[in-house]
Amino acid sequence: MTEASGPLLSVEDISVRFGALMALSRVSVEVHRREILAIIGPNGAGKTTLLNVVSGFYHPYEGRIRFEGRDRTSLKPPDVAELGIARTFQNVALFRGMSVLDNIMTGRLLKMGGHFLLDAVWYGPARRQELAHRAAVERIIDFLEIQAIRKTPAGRLPYGLQKRVELARALAAEPKLLLLDEPMAGMNVEEKEDMCRFILDVNSEFGTTIALIEHDMGVVMDISDRVVVLDYGRKIADGPPEQVRKDQAVLDAYLGVAHD
Amino acid sequence: MIEFLRSLVLPFADMVSSPTFFVEVLVGGIAAGLMYSLVALGFVLIFKASGVFNFAQGVMVLFAALTLVGLMERGMPVPVALALTVAVMIALAFAIERVVLRPLVNQEHIILFMATIGLNFFLEGLGEQLWGSNVKRLDIGIPDESFSVAGVLLNKLELSAALTAAVLVTVLAVFFQRTRIGRALRAVADDHEAALSIGIPLKTIWVIVWSVAGIVAIAAGVMWGAKSGVQFSLSLVALKALPVLILGGFESVPGAIVGGLIIGVGEKVAEVYWGPLVGGAIENWFAYVLALAFLLFRPQGLFGERIIERV
Amino acid sequence: MIYREAGQFKTTYAGDQAIFPILQDRVFVGLVALAAFVAVPLLANEYWLQAILIPFLIYALAAIGLNLLTGYAGLLSLGTGGFMAVGAYSAFKLATAFPWLNVILVFVLAGVCAAGVGLLFGIPSLRIKGFYLAVATLAAQFFLIWLFNKVGWFVNYAPSGTATAPPRTMLGVMVTGPQATAPVRYLVALGLVVLFALVAKNLVRGRIGRSWMAIRDRDIAAEIIGVRPLRTKLLAFAISSFYCGVAGAELLFLYLGSVETLAFDINLSFLILFMVIIGGLGSILGSFLGAAFIVLVPIFLTNVPNWIGLDMRTDTQKHLELMIFGGLIIFFLIVEPHGLARLWQITKEKLRLWPFPH
Ligand SMILES: Nc1ncnc2c1ncn2[C@@H]1O[C@H](COP(=O)(O)OP(=O)(O)O)[C@@H](O)[C@H]1O
Ligand SMILES: [Mg+2]
Numbered sequence: 001m002t003e004a005s006g007p008l009l010s011v012e013d014i015s016v017r018f019g020a021l022m023a024l025s026r027v028s029v030e031v032h033r034r035e036i037l038a039i040i041g042p043n044g045a046g047k048t049t050l051l052n053v054v055s056g057f058y059h060p061y062e063g064r065i066r067f068e069g070r071d072r073t074s075l076k077p078p079d080v081a082e083l084g085i086a087r088t089f090q091n092v093a094l095f096r097g098m099s100v101l102d103n104i105m106t107g108r109l110l111k112m113g114g115h116f117l118l119d120a121v122w123y124g125p126a127r128r129q130e131l132a133h134r135a136a137v138e139r140i141i142d143f144l145e146i147q148a149i150r151k152t153p154a155g156r157l158p159y160g161l162q163k164r165v166e167l168a169r170a171l172a173a174e175p176k177l178l179l180l181d182e183p184m185a186g187m188n189v190e191e192k193e194d195m196c197r198f199i200l201d202v203n204s205e206f207g208t209t210i211a212l213i214e215h216d217m218g219v220v221m222d223i224s225d226r227v228v229v230l231d232y233g234r235k236i237a238d239g240p241p242e243q244v245r246k247d248q249a250v251l252d253a254y255l256g257v258a259h260d
Numbered sequence: 261m262i263e264f265l266r267s268l269v270l271p272f273a274d275m276v277s278s279p280t281f282f283v284e285v286l287v288g289g290i291a292a293g294l295m296y297s298l299v300a301l302g303f304v305l306i307f308k309a310s311g312v313f314n315f316a317q318g319v320m321v322l323f324a325a326l327t328l329v330g331l332m333e334r335g336m337p338v339p340v341a342l343a344l345t346v347a348v349m350i351a352l353a354f355a356i357e358r359v360v361l362r363p364l365v366n367q368e369h370i371i372l373f374m375a376t377i378g379l380n381f382f383l384e385g386l387g388e389q390l391w392g393s394n395v396k397r398l399d400i401g402i403p404d405e406s407f408s409v410a411g412v413l414l415n416k417l418e419l420s421a422a423l424t425a426a427v428l429v430t431v432l433a434v435f436f437q438r439t440r441i442g443r444a445l446r447a448v449a450d451d452h453e454a455a456l457s458i459g460i461p462l463k464t465i466w467v468i469v470w471s472v473a474g475i476v477a478i479a480a481g482v483m484w485g486a487k488s489g490v491q492f493s494l495s496l497v498a499l500k501a502l503p504v505l506i507l508g509g510f511e512s513v514p515g516a517i518v519g520g521l522i523i524g525v526g527e528k529v530a531e532v533y534w535g536p537l538v539g540g541a542i543e544n545w546f547a548y549v550l551a552l553a554f555l556l557f558r559p560q561g562l563f564g565e566r567i568i569e570r571v
Numbered sequence: 572m573i574y575r576e577a578g579q580f581k582t583t584y585a586g587d588q589a590i591f592p593i594l595q596d597r598v599f600v601g602l603v604a605l606a607a608f609v610a611v612p613l614l615a616n617e618y619w620l621q622a623i624l625i626p627f628l629i630y631a632l633a634a635i636g637l638n639l640l641t642g643y644a645g646l647l648s649l650g651t652g653g654f655m656a657v658g659a660y661s662a663f664k665l666a667t668a669f670p671w672l673n674v675i676l677v678f679v680l681a682g683v684c685a686a687g688v689g690l691l692f693g694i695p696s697l698r699i700k701g702f703y704l705a706v707a708t709l710a711a712q713f714f715l716i717w718l719f720n721k722v723g724w725f726v727n728y729a730p731s732g733t734a735t736a737p738p739r740t741m742l743g744v745m746v747t748g749p750q751a752t753a754p755v756r757y758l759v760a761l762g763l764v765v766l767f768a769l770v771a772k773n774l775v776r777g778r779i780g781r782s783w784m785a786i787r788d789r790d791i792a793a794e795i796i797g798v799r800p801l802r803t804k805l806l807a808f809a810i811s812s813f814y815c816g817v818a819g820a821e822l823l824f825l826y827l828g829s830v831e832t833l834a835f836d837i838n839l840s841f842l843i844l845f846m847v848i849i850g851g852l853g854s855i856l857g858s859f860l861g862a863a864f865i866v867l868v869p870i871f872l873t874n875v876p877n878w879i880g881l882d883m884r885t886d887t888q889k890h891l892e893l894m895i896f897g898g899l900i901i902f903f904l905i906v907e908p909h910g911l912a913r914l915w916q917i918t919k920e921k922l923r924l925w926p927f928p929h
Contacts (some may be wrong), residue, residue, distance in 0.1 A: 018568065048571070055795050057571060081797035089571050095788035097853065098781070106781045110797040116806065122773040127585075130777055134584040173796065313702045363905040370647060371908045373702070374848050377841055378900030385893030393886060499837070502706045510702065539721045548710035552695055555707065559698040571791050 006069050008033045008177055008209050009054065009085075014063030016049055016233075023049040024233045026063065031177065036203050037211045038224035038241075042253070045230040047213045048090055051179045055087055056080040067177075082110055086170040087179035090213070092162045096155030100146065100165050103154050104137045107172030137172055144168050144198060160191040164198075171202065178202065180212035184219060192216070196223055221245065229253070271533035284413055285532050286525060291418045293524020294425035298480045299501035300508065300516040301432055302473040307510045309469040310361070313373045316380040318498020320474060323387040324349055325481030325490045329398050330391035342478075349474030357466045365462075384495065393492065398485040421483035428479050432472075433513050441468070503551035509561035518562055523547045590772055607761055612754040620753035621826075627866045628760040629821045634846040634858035635764075635771050636814025641844070642852035643775055644807035645787025646696050647704055650711035651815050651843045656835035657685040657715060658816025659823040660725045663734040666824075667727055674739045674746050678763065678820045685816020686809040688715070693808025697801050712837055720832045735829035747824040756825040763821065767814060772855050774810070783807055784853070815843075849903055851910025860911035868896060 007030040016024040024046045031037050039047050052058045054065060056077045065073045067083050075083075086107070095103050112133060118126040141147055144164055149157060154165055163183060170178055183199070184192045200223055202208050214220050220227060220241065227244040229237040231253040237244050244250055275282045299317060306314045327348050331341035360375050406415045436442040444465070481490070484497055504523050508515025527547050535542050555561070591597045615624065633655060640646050662681035665672060672680075692711040696704050719725050726734045738748025745751040746759055774780055782803045785793035794800060823830050842865060850861020872892045876883050883891070907914055 052571060057791065057795065058568070077791075077794040078797045078799045081795060087795060089792065091571075093571060093789045093792035095785050095792070097788050098784050102781055102784070106785050106793075106798075107796060109778065109782060109785075112778045116774070116779055116810075119777045119779050120770045120773055122777065126777065130588065131584050134588065138584070169796070313705075360901055360905075364908070367904075367908050369701070370641075370848070370852075371904050374845070375901050375904050377845070378897040378904070381893050381897030381900070383897075385890040385895075385897065389887065389890035389894070393890075499709070502709060506699075506703050506706045541717065541721070545710060545713035545717050548707070548713055552707050552710050555699055555703070556695060569791060571795075 007031060008068060009211075010066045011050070011054065012064045012066070014053060014060035014065065016046075016053060016058055016060050022233050024053070024060070024230075027230070027233070027235050028063075029228050029235065029238070031209060031211050032226075033209055034203070034207055035209060035225040036199070036223055038220045038227045039211060039213045039230065040215070040217075040220060040227060041230035046233040047230055048181055049233075050230070051087060051181055051211075051213065054080070054179060055085060081173065084173075084176035085179065086173040086175035086177075088163070088166040088170050088181055088183060090181040090185065092159070092166055094154040094162055094166055094169070096153065098154060099151050100154055100157070100168075101137065101141075101150045103165055104140060104168045104172045105133060107169040108133045108137065110173065140168050140171050143201070144171075145194075160187050163187065164195070167195075167198065171206075171208075174206070176209060178208050178210045180210065182213050182215065184214060184216060192219065199223060217245075267537055268534070274533060280410075285528055287414060288418065289525035289528030290521060291415075291422040291524070292528060293521040294422045294429065295480060295483055295497070295520075296501050296504050296524055297429055297517045297520025298425045298476060298483075299498055300504040300520055301429060301513065302476040302480070303498075303501065303505055304508075304510060304513060304516045305432075305469050305473050305476070310466050311369060311372075312361070312376065313369065313510070314473070315373060315376040315498075316383060317473065317477065317501070318495040319380045319383045319387070320349075320352075320477040321481045321484065321497060322490075322492065322495040323352075323383050323481075324474065324478040325398065325485040325494055326387045326391040326396075328478065328482065329396045329485065329490050332398075333396070345478055346475060349478060350471045353467050353470035353474055356470055357463055361466055362463065380495075384492075388492075395489045395491040396485075398482065398490050417486060421487065424479065424483060428476065429517050432476070433517070436513055500547060503547040507551045507554055507562055509563055512561070512563045515561060515563045519551075523550065526550050588776065590769075590776070604765070608758070612758055615754075615757075617753050620757045623866060623870065625753070625757050625760055625826050627862050628757070628764045629818050629826055630843065630846060630866060631859045631862035632760075632764045632767060632821065633815050633818035633843045634850065634862050635768055635855060636811045636818065637843050638847045638850075638852065638855065638858045639771060639775070639783070639814065640807050640811035641847055642854065642857075643780055643787065644783035644804060644811075646693075646804060646807060647701065648708040648811070649705050649837070649840050649844065650692060650708035650715075652835040652837060652839035653712040653715035654685050654689055654812040654815040655819030655822060655839065656719055656832065657688045657812075658682060658819030659830060659835065660719050660734060661685070661816070662820035662824060663736070664725065664727075666737050666739065670737070670739075674741055674759075674824065675763075677739075678817050678824070681820040682813040682817040685819065686813040689808045689812025689815075690805055693805050693812075696804045696808065709837070712840055716832045716835060719835075733829045733831050734823060736824040736827075739824075749828065751825075760821055760825050763817065767817070768855055768859075771814070775855065779806065845900060849900070849910055851912030854910065854912035856915065857910050857912030860915065864911065868899060872896065 009029075009031040011027065011029045013026045013028055014024060015022065015026055027046070027050065029037075029039075029050070039050065041047055049058065053060055056075045056079065059074060063073070064071055067085070072080070072083065095106065098106070112129055114126055114129065118124060122130075141150060144167065146161065146164060146168065149161060149165075154162065157165065163186075167180070167183065170180075180199070184195050187195065196219060199210060199212070203210055212224075224241055226239065227237070227241050228235060229244060229247075229250050236249045236253055237247045239247075299321060302317045302320070303314060306312055306317070324345060328341055328345045331344055332338065336344070356379065360379060361372075364372055364375055403416055405417075406413045408414065434442075480497065481494065484494055488494075500523075501520075504516060504519040507522060508517070508519025527543050527550070530546050530550075531540075531543050586592065591600055611620075611624065633651060636654075637648065637651050640648055658678075658681040661684035662677050665680055666674070666677045688711075692708060695707045699707060720732070723729075723732075726732055729735070736747045738750055739746055741759075744755055746755055775783070782793070782798045785796065785798050786800060786803050790800060793803075819835065822834070827834060846861035846865045847858060848861070849864050850859065851857025869892060872895055873888070875881075876888060
């Protein structure tokens, strides 16, 4: 049972380079089961890059990534998704031409299978599977309170709702690890409160482990169990929120810098 | 099987054993390649400045040549006819901007692409309606004769066409890299707002690039027309320029030039040496397959930089 | 207040996910089907069937095929003519090599051949996108046409270089060849297009369609969700080419009777693409509307001068047709870039509110 007791995800000494720029240098982060981890840092610190490495979108030139104890460094994005990692994006990446319902259904793609010829006749297992997953998606729709926009094309929604639909799409995969890249950016206070509530509910009701990037320090202090701080591609602090808040390096690097 | 492999390799021996012929083939390839470059440049200009994949470039070549010949047939001296043709192409650019591009601004690229195919049909009909659809000879005063240099046979007409193409290509490249307006045009390609801040309205830029593309079309039309007569098949030249584009990149001026040369030479050599093996007439598709094979190894094209996508 | 959803609450997800969830739509579709299968073959004359309806049905099938690829999976292809040629020539080879084979089976197998070829030419789509891919598919177009032109085997070494549809019967009725009557050929084409349109609809409203649209709308996000781009794109190429292949086979067997490669040249590719775009990208219904538009416009243009008693030289008329056709396409793209399907939808929405607009 060593596997179940260790961290869910461990990123060990990874470095990522874009040309001359070191976007991440020897960063190590652990994400523990059932926690909410916040990743903070000034713009350009490498936070999104870290998530991209974990989702297999970029590959580090050194270091390792383990998920549930096994080495997962060189996987491609679809393989990472199959492990049970889902995410949202800093600049919403919904399928704009598809309805909200279809967007969320797409999130369950990996749970669906069968031969395409059965899909072609919409019969038997193919039809049953479609209906079963529709029911599961409807539960997520209820949970996130987006019933009214089910059939709306995602591209036509206001920004705040798009972010919520993106969360729904990630949740539809029933991930073990949920990565959220600035889920509250650009939202008004009310929308932020809703989003906080959803994140906390997801964590407590489904037991989903969450790693999120966030700029709003109030939000970070409120909802996270632990905070990791990045600056210029390096990790400069890691610990409980109250401790990180007092950390001198963090105060210098991050809180002193004006951020948006 | 062995026999077949032998016949695949044999052409290399031919190249070595008869070098003057090989040089002739190469020169022919370069000449054709420069012409492809010229047509490809028309595409690149428009794509760079407006993101429009202008399928009508080929018909613009035909239209320009038809206009020129039509005016000359009506007894106009060459310079006057040429000047008038330039005027016609510029007028066409204005019309296209006003009637086609402006109403479709901000539409998806595929819609604009389709519109240029519509334009393609329209111009084909218009050109042939105005000037007639029979094959016309275009005599620009350079005889279609050959002479020999160090045992290598060279065709006067091909050579002067190649030279003209080379000059035009250079002028355009310099225009883009060195002049203020050229740089502004490049800026539009990269960033519409940046271009606006330079103070040139978008529609002016569009008219300029379509005019320049029209003038390039005249040059291509004159050269191809002098070689093989002005007729509908001229508009198909454009199809030959497309593989040049995927090789060189839709937005790269040097790419269009080098890509054109590679395609021109590759195609000629393949046709002459390997064509008979498969029954000939491979020039219709060979360029595409060549470009495709190349792209599989280097998807960013000849001069494109490898960009790492962001999310 | 005739056309509306009101009162028709969907109590089950099955009902909500049906192709025609609204009763009025179902009635309308039923009436159209009745007319198409019964009234038309009884009433329509030879000219209508041969010059309009049969080509319309065949083009609609090809347009559905291309729409799956371009409209749903977002992969622009200019090789449709080439894939249709594969269907036509493989159907010809199959039908002549195995004379006992049922024609429908011949069509389907021809589609499978086209799917294989489509798969092959779809491989570059993994690494190149957009217009680059479009140009790359031209390689398929030119290479395939050249191949069928050069290799005599494909036409059984016919000196004329043409492939001629052999006469074949089904249920004792002549279906192809010179003796097959227009109503019979029409019914076969109709049956096939209805069947395959339903199949296409099933594919696009389910798991597979969603993975195509996901790749189309945001390929990176799709991959991170678990869509495998290679498999997804190749499936789109294969299925799309299958449709085009069947349509190509029908073009030879049910419409033209005999073909040369010229029938499948690049203009055919453009024509089908026009149908898809004018009908509406990502709409099965749109493929039908677009095919109708593209088939009817030239016929209309050819006949208008006669109707209004205008006497034109044939080449003048040909040029005018080209100009008007090109102009109409531009006009149409400007007026409704989302195609006829969108117009239809807007009309329906208006109807739903009528007579109480708000
Ligand atoms: N695909 C890329 N190509 C080049 N540079 C990149 C790329 N992605 C990120 N970067 C650079 O890496 C650094 C870190 O970026 P990012 O991880 O997005 O920061 P943030 O912490 O704001 O999310 C930035 O300087 C950014 O410009
Ligand atoms: Mg970021």
